[in-house]
Amino acid sequence: AQKITQTQPGMFVQEKEAVTLDCTYDTSDPSYGLFWYKQPSSGEMIFLIYQGSYDQQNATEGRYSLNFQKARKSANLVISASQLGDSAMYFCAMREISGSARQLTFGSGTQLTVLP
Amino acid sequence: GAGVSQSPSNKVTEKGKDVELRCDPISGHTALYWYRQSLGQGLEFLIYFQGNSAPDKSGLPSDRFSAERTGGSVSTLTIQRTQQEDSAVYLCASSPRHRSQETQYFGPGTRLLVL
Numbered sequence: 001a002q003k004i005t006q007t008q009p010g011m012f013v014q015e016k017e018a019v020t021l022d023c024t025y026d027t028s029d030p031s032y033g034l035f036w037y038k039q040p041s042s043g044e045m046i047f048l049i050y051q052g053s054y055d056q057q058n059a060t061e062g063r064y065s066l067n068f069q070k071a072r073k074s075a076n077l078v079i080s081a082s083q084l085g086d087s088a089m090y091f092c093a094m095r096e097i098s099g100s101a102r103q104l105t106f107g108s109g110t111q112l113t114v115l116p
Numbered sequence: 117g118a119g120v121s122q123s124p125s126n127k128v129t130e131k132g133k134d135v136e137l138r139c140d141p142i143s144g145h146t147a148l149y150w151y152r153q154s155l156g157q158g159l160e161f162l163i164y165f166q167g168n169s170a171p172d173k174s175g176l177p178s179d180r181f182s183a184e185r186t187g188g189s190v191s192t193l194t195i196q197r198t199q200q201e202d203s204a205v206y207l208c209a210s211s212p213r214h215r216s217q218e219t220q221y222f223g224p225g226t227r228l229l230v231l
Contacts, residue, residue: 035219043205045159045222091158102172103149103161104220 003027004092006107013082014115020067021077021110023092031097034075035104036066040088048090051075053097082114118142120223122208128229129198137193137226141210148191149209149220150183159207165191198230 003026013019025034036048051059051066059066067076079086089111093104121140129135141148150162161175165185176182180199185191195202205227209220 037222042224043227044224045207045209047219047221050219093159102147102164102166103151103175104159105161106158108158 004094004105004107006092006110008110009108010111010113012113012115013079015084016081018078018080019082019112021079021090021092021112023075023077023107025073025075025092025094027073027094027096029096029098033095033097034066034068035093035095036064036075036077037091037093037106038086038088039091039109045091049077079112084114084116087112087114120208120210120221122206122223122226124226125224126227126229128231130231131200132197134194134196135198135228137195137206137228139191139193139208139223141189141191141208142212142221145210145212145221146188147211147213147218147220148185149211150191150193151207151209153205153207153225155204162193162206195228198228200230203228203230 005024007022032053034051038046038048049059049061049064049066051068058068063080065078067078089109091109092107095104123138146167148165151159152162153159163183164172180196183193205225207222207225209222211218211220
């Protein structure tokens, strides 16, 4: 069974500093995809970054990068040069590729607050 | 292009009433998903549609919940005899192909409050 764990209910970071949001996962499927979404107070889920289990390099998208450690089953999101607009809820999610499940399984989220 | 749209954005109803929530996926996306997000919680999968295939209903919490997708595009999620525990944000997502690594793009959600 899939499981996503986000152990940080809340995080604070000073503007312009970097922050790491933790995510660990559990799956028996050797082929899977990992996603990070941002949910501001408006409620919409915004896709940030994707990492495939067989990708050789860590994914990067602008100020977002994913620290993927396959052996440890962790997929931490790193946000560099934090901005006030980064304040939001962040969700880690996984989707198995080999299995029959098609939906995303989400973690409980981390509320990030960027301080001026 | 246009993203996923959902209507209504907010819905207040009385316990026992039926409600219908609508989702318009991104044009050309063949896969459509419904999720539910209760207050302060992560997302819970409800149902998945892919093309003309039978939907995956494994996440529906009870037989009061049903969904259909007409013409492979617009989808309607129906909740019959609503209960207070149905209060949540209902999110719809679509993706371009039936492949697990394809990104799901979400709509703004419908906030349902059952009094």
